Amino acid sequence: MGYKEMKKIEELFNAQKAHLDTIEVPDQLEARLRSALAYESKNYNPQSFYQRYIKQFKVAVVLVFALLVGINYDAIASYGKQLVGYDQVMDVTLRDLNNLGKGQLIGKSHTFANGVCLSVDYVMLDENQLLLFYTVKDPNSDATNAISPFMSLNSFLGKSHKQSSQGLLNEEGTEVKYIASFEPPSPLARKLTLNFALDGQSQGVNTPAEISFDLERDKAMGHTLKKRLKQTVKVDETNIKLESILASPTQTVIKGSAQSIFGLARDTLSGERFRPTKLDLKLIANGQEVGRKGGGVSTDIRGITFHTIFDALPAPLTELKLELVSFSADHDVNKQYDLDKKGEKQVLDILGQKVEINEVRNNDKETFIVITSAENLVLTKVYLIADGKQISLEETVDNRYDKNSDGQITHQRTLRFKGTGDDLRLDVHRVSYAKDYHEVVDIPLD
Amino acid sequence: MEQDILHRIWQAKSGDKEALIQLIMSQKEDYYRLAYVYMKDQEDALDAMSDMIVKVFENIKSLKTEEAFFSWSKTILVNCCKQHLRKKHRVILLQELPEESYEESYSEHEEQLAFEAHLEKLNVKYQEVLRLRFALDMDYATIAKVIKIPIGTVKSRIYAGLQKLQKSMEVDGNGL
Structure with missing residues (x-):
């Protein structure tokens, strides 16, 4: 390596070191260490959430991962929208179905050279999903890491991607029982092949394998309610279209859209784009709320679409309502707000949302801005303009949540910017916030 | 190694938690920046350090040479960071984008x-x-x-x- 190149790399490392040297040890460190040890004395094991679980319940519920695949995958990767759900390995609904024998026993396995074994135990199929029950055993080490999370079910008619999975780890950590949800395969597919691989993280290569089995179509459960919906709910930014409901014995899926691709293009041009971040729907069947299991928002060539997954519907069903509880979106703002350095409290109005500036302080190198807003408001893209120069946000620290007397939760935090000046302005490019609607629509059952 | 540091290590070995906290705090920048290099985030670095101090406390009796305390505990910190990183990797998709x-x-x-x-x-x-x-x-x-x-x-x-x-x-x- 030449002297010049080495010098350059050294310079770059020095810049990293300089950055690291400016990182202050947070004040709460000592308190955190003390409380960690205090927990320890109560025989808790705060080493990790999972380990605590093992001790308390003798099992560890392992949230393996939730993957959106196919056409949604890119959209999710670039928008980072929320996906929630997946609590326990087998919920009440599945347990009931299982008790009724609504599945198909498979009992096929594959053992890799290193002793890792995957066996497909059971399959449940309805119109919403194919549930694959399988076991991973690793006699030597951590079974949660043995198999790559990327797997697919293939038939000659195409591929079903894995949508999510959850597992239960045994006490020794050598065996995990999983239930994975796949897109339902084509109605004509009879023979399915599960393609999977050893997790190649440590070895650097994937060792693929497959297990094939015949699907007994007569065991498939179909649906209990399938309807096109034509309801629209108006929110500030757009009209939310509720498009379909598909209820099957294992789950209920509501699909809809928030913006067409043309609307999206128009908003982008006018600089008034919004990006939905969360859509909170409540499903009420026979007067009772149905448990929410997951969902997601994605943006692709069709525009902005969403789906929400609920538990199966009760039977007999007499009444069904859907409530739009709240809608969150990220909005373009592109406005600058003068900051008063005298320490006066200021309230900024950002697209009708209140953001309180509690304090602006600086030393000769940095500026700290303490702000308070509603819990769900986030300045997603924000800069500081110091004497005309744009400075990007370094980090957000000292987060604090408080509950007001009226039950509202506020979030106070400190934005740290590297740089300062006499004339300070907050340059808000984007803000995301939620708004409550509580709009209820009836879903006709006939 | 300085006498009062050695003294604190002995105290920590006999179960004195406060002595252990003071030991870590005496080199807090070193520990914190080490954790930060791995975690690249304040909250995660603090979590890793909390894990570390518990592990150090549980295992300090097995530490044979007092002089090795700092490098030994930093090894534990590095392992805690790596453990956190592995977990973080698996759940990252479930999180919403943070403000920072x-x-x-x-x-x-x-x-x-x-x-x-x-x-x-x-x-x-x-x-x-x-x-x-x-x-x-x-x-x-x-x-x-x-x-x-x-x-x-x-x-x-x-x-x-x-x-x-x-x-x-x-x-x-x-x-x-």
Whole structure:
């Protein structure tokens, strides 16, 4: 390596070191260490959430991962929208179905050279999903890491991607029982092949394998309610279209859209784009709320679409309502707000949302801005303009949540910017916030 | 090693938690920045340190030589960080985007960003020694102790790591 190149790399490392040297040890460190040890004395094991679980319940519920695949995958990767759900390995609904024998026993396995074994135990199929029950055993080490999370079910008619999975780890950590949800395969597919691989993280290569089995179509459960919906709910930014409901014995899926691709293009041009971040729907069947299991928002060539997954519907069903509880979106703002350095409290109005500036302080190198807003408001893209120069946000620290007397939760935090000046302005490019609607629509059952 | 430090280590060995906290706090910058190099985030670095102190407390009786306390506990810290990183990897998709958009903030320092990207492309074992050596200014012997590999391996990894880093940056035509 030449002297010049080495010098350059050294310079770059020095810049990293300089950055690291400016990182202050947070004040709460000592308190955190003390409380960690205090927990320890109560025989808790705060080493990790999972380990605590093992001790308390003798099992560890392992949230393996939730993957959106196919056409949604890119959209999710670039928008980072929320996906929630997946609590326990087998919920009440599945347990009931299982008790009724609504599945198909498979009992096929594959053992890799290193002793890792995957066996497909059971399959449940309805119109919403194919549930694959399988076991991973690793006699030597951590079974949660043995198999790559990327797997697919293939038939000659195409591929079903894995949508999510959850597992239960045994006490020794050598065996995990999983239930994975796949897109339902084509109605004509009879023979399915599960393609999977050893997790190649440590070895650097994937060792693929497959297990094939015949699907007994007569065991498939179909649906209990399938309807096109034509309801629209108006929110500030757009009209939310509720498009379909598909209820099957294992789950209920509501699909809809928030913006067409043309609307999206128009908003982008006018600089008034919004990006939905969360859509909170409540499903009420026979007067009772149905448990929410997951969902997601994605943006692709069709525009902005969403789906929400609920538990199966009760039977007999007499009444069904859907409530739009709240809608969150990220909005373009592109406005600058003068900051008063005298320490006066200021309230900024950002697209009708209140953001309180509690304090602006600086030393000769940095500026700290303490702000308070509603819990769900986030300045997603924000800069500081110091004497005309744009400075990007370094980090957000000292987060604090408080509950007001009226039950509202506020979030106070400190934005740290590297740089300062006499004339300070907050340059808000984007803000995301939620708004409550509580709009209820009836879903006709006939 | 200073007498009062040794004294605190003995106290910690006999179960004195406060002494242990003071020991860690006496080198808080070193610990915190070490954790930060791995975690790159305040909250996560604090979590890793909380894990570390519990493990140190549980295992300090097995520490044979008091002089080794700091490097021994830093080894534990590194392992806690790695454990956290593995878990973090698995659940990242479930999280919403946080307010601190690090990418935004770094976009100004494009050169640094590109450098970091190249560094991240390297195998973790090279990244680790390079960061410890250059970003934390640790000497070979300390690195060897903290991540528990022979000193010869530290040297050869740093050398190979630099070579790979340079090569990777050249291929990208970054104007080196």
